[in-house]
Amino acid sequence: MKAFGITLIIVLISGSIAGWTAPAGSDIAVVVSRDVPIDDLSFSELRKILLGDRQYWSSNLRVTLLIRAPAAREREVILRNVLEMTEAQYRQYWIGKVFRAESSSAPKSIATNEMAFSLLNSIPGSIAFVDASQVPKDLKVVRLGGLLPGAKGYPLN
Amino acid sequence: MTIRRRLLLSFLLILVLFAVNLVIFYWSNQKRQTSVEALRRAISRQILISGVNQNLNDIQKQVTLLSEITTETPAGGDAAGVAQFKAQLEKVENQIGELQSLSEPETRKNIEAFADAYRKLSASWRIFYENFGINQTKAITELAVRAEPLTQEVLQTRLPQLQADENARVDSASVNFYQVARLTNRITLMIFAISAAVAVGVAVIVSEQLTRGLTRLKVGAALIGSGDFGHRIELTGNDELTELAKAFNEMSAKLYRARHELTLANEQERMKSEQLETVVDQLRKAQDQLVVQQKLASLGSLTAGIAHEIKNPLNFVTNFSEVSAGLVDELRNSIKEQNERIDPKDRQYIEDILRDLHQNVSKIQEHGKRADGIVRNMLMHSRGHGGERQMTNLNPLVSEYVKLAYHGMRAQNTNFNVAIQEDLDSTLEPVKVVVHDISRVFLNIANNACYAAYEKKKRLGDGFSPTISVSTRNLSSAVEIRIKDNGDGIPESIRPRLFEPFFTTKPTGSGTGLGLSMSYEIIVQQHNGAIRVESEIGQYAEFVIMLPKPNSKAT
Structure with missing residues (x-):
């Protein structure tokens, strides 16, 4: 419990150690690993994934949520546009969810988009949110409400 | 069967019953201890599994929440944190080892599978923790690709299965404990009741046999004591009471013979006594007769002498009184012939005298004859x-x-x-x-x-x-x-x-x-x-x- 408490404190203060942030103005693309059998997500499905309410893509493919560390623009856009939560609310939400054992995994905090790209290639069923302008061509970008980043009305901006 | 053997067998039977009760008591105790031990082991395993579950959840939560952290430093900030994390894992591993030691053969396979999955999970968590902050990508990859599926397998499949198994085992052990308690209590009570019934039955049978025999002996002894030597005490078997009854019967028979002999002797004595009395009576009668005869003989002799002496003068008296009466009659006739010559006064006087004289002579004659009769009787008496x-x-x-x-x-x-x-x-x-x-x-x-x-x-x-x-x-x-x-x-x-x-x-x-x-x-x-x-x-x-x-x- 002591170690867990220390870990919790670390998690709470980690928000102040923000990493690199995406430049303002570009869309945030929803990128998934190649094995994810989905090309298009609705906004509500995205919200469920972000809230941990949907944990499987298919019966044997888990959702691994990769989110940039606090203070990153991608994270900020997601929290604001999709979840309509502050950073503290989002942290509180996941701590509660983990402690209530409603989810066996939590969003993995990643420091850089490169790290996200690397993990997308190595973790089956992973999903990440990165600046659309930095997405490599070999990665699978999922439509959001039928829209790709850059399209008019794309919600993650 | 003798009373001694009967009592000995009864005592041995009671000892056997006592031993059976003791065996049943120890068997019941053993069964209860076994069931309690099984229940205790099941509860211990249940507690261990709960502990493992709690610790695994803690670690899992710790790891999960840690995965949200982005840092460039090792987990926990230093090697001490890693060691502490490993200590947590080892603690769980020890608990699983303890669980394995407490496991029953039928659940050992599941526990082994769980332990195997945990070892993999533990290795994955170690990799995550050792790389966290150092090689964040490897750490997260390890966590997402291996640790989380293993976590899901361990926490949501293996562990619930073990918990369910142990819950069922605890329930089964609990049910078994109460069943064993009920069964042993029933068997103990039943054996005790049977033992008590058998002991009471044996006591009643033995006491009934003894009482019946003693009562017959008592009644028989009372009858024999009251003089009924012909009475025989009827007891069958070959115990001491039967021997005693035989001794009583023999004593009664001997007493009967002795009394019979005594009665015969008494009868003989009585007959002798009667004979003696008869002889004495005869002697007394003979003596009386002798006395009477002597008396009569004396009297006879006396009366014979007296009668003989009286007889002659009495004959004279009677004879001469008869003669005198005749003479008086002749005198009266003579006077009648001389009637004219006698003065009437004198004649009357003479006739009066003659009448008186005749009367006197008649009295003399009458009493003389009476005396003669007496004398004749006396003579007859004396003569026999x-x-x-x-x-x-x-x-x-x-x-x-x-x-x-x-x-x-x-x-x-x-x-x-x-x-x-x-x-x-x-x-x-x-x-x-x-x-x-x-x-x-x-x-x-x-x-x-x-x-x-x-x-x-x-x-x-x-x-x-x-x-x-x-x-x-x-x-x-x-x-x-x-x-x-x-x-x-x-x-x-x-x-x-x-x-x-x-x-x-x-x-x-x-x-x-x-x-x-x-x-x-x-x-x-x-x-x-x-x-x-x-x-x-x-x-x-x-x-x-x-x-x-x-x-x-x-x-």
Whole structure:
């Protein structure tokens, strides 16, 4: 419990150690690993994934949520546009969810988009949110409400 | 079976029952301990699994929340954090090891699978933790690709399965514990009840047998003690009570024989005593007869002498009184012839003198004859009796002489009257007697009876009916003649003197006192019979004569 408490404190203060942030103005693309059998997500499905309410893509493919560390623009856009939560609310939400054992995994905090790209290639069923302008061509970008980043009305901006 | 063996077997049976109860008690205790131990182990495993679950959840939460952190430093900030994390993992591993040691064979496979999955998870978590902050990509990849599926497998599949198994095992152990408790309690109570019932049954049977035997012995001893030596105590079997009953029976038989012998001896003694009494009685009678005979002999001699001496002068008296009476008659006739020559006055005077003289001579003659009769009786008494014996039926003889006595009395006194009742045995056998003498006996006794009855009649008047009863009986060795009157009876005080010569209760001049004396001589001495008197004062007097039959031994 002591170690867990220390870990919790670390998690709470980690928000102040923000990493690199995406430049303002570009869309945030929803990128998934190649094995994810989905090309298009609705906004509500995205919200469920972000809230941990949907944990499987298919019966044997888990959702691994990769989110940039606090203070990153991608994270900020997601929290604001999709979840309509502050950073503290989002942290509180996941701590509660983990402690209530409603989810066996939590969003993995990643420091850089490169790290996200690397993990997308190595973790089956992973999903990440990165600046659309930095997405490599070999990665699978999922439509959001039928829209790709850059399209008019794309919600993650 | 002997009582000792019976009691020993009963004791052994109770010991066996006690041992069975002890065995059942220890078996029950063992079963309960086993069930408690199984329950304790199941609960321990359950607690361990809960502990493992708790610790795994803690680690999982720790790892999950840690995965949200982005840092460039190792987890926990230093090596101490890593060591602490590993210690947590080892702690869980130890718990799983303990769980394995407590596991039952049937659950060991699941626990092994769980332990194997945990080892993989633990290795994955170690990799995550060791790379966290150092090689964040590797750490997250390890976590997402291996640790989280393993976590899901361990926490959501393996561990719930183990928990479910152990919950079921705890429930089963609990149910088993209560079942064992119920079963052992029931068996213990049942064995105790059976033991108690068997012990009570054995006690009742043994005590019943003992009580029955002792009661029979008690009753038998009481009967034997009360003199019933023929009683036998009936006991079957071969125990001590039966032996005791046999001893009692033998004792009873011996007592019976001893009493029988004693009774025989007593009977012999009694017979000897009776014989002695008879002999003594006979001796006494002989002595009495001897005394009487001596007395009578003396009296006979005396009276014979006296009678002889009196007889001659008395003859003179009677003869000369007869002659004098004749002379008086001749004188009177002579005077009648000389009647004219005698002065009438003188003639009258002479006739008066002659009449008085004739009366005097008649009195002298009368009393002389009476005296002569007495003297003749005395001489007859002294001379004894004689005559030829002949077979005689006594029924007509006694009847005749009783009636003769009656008519004799009635001839002297016309007022005299008695009723004669006869009860004569028609089967009376003839006996050999001197008829003349026996007739005198009957006449004497009948005379006395008539006299006594008439005296009572004179005293009581018409309210009394004088009666004489005559009866005969044919006995086995003798004939019996009874002559009874209903006069005043004979006082006890004078009965011993009845048969003495000259003893009489009649007024002077009415009896000589020789009748019963002669009768006694005739019956007892002459005919070897017996004569006795039975009487009740104021009621009756009865003379009983016994005369022996010819072929019987003289009494």
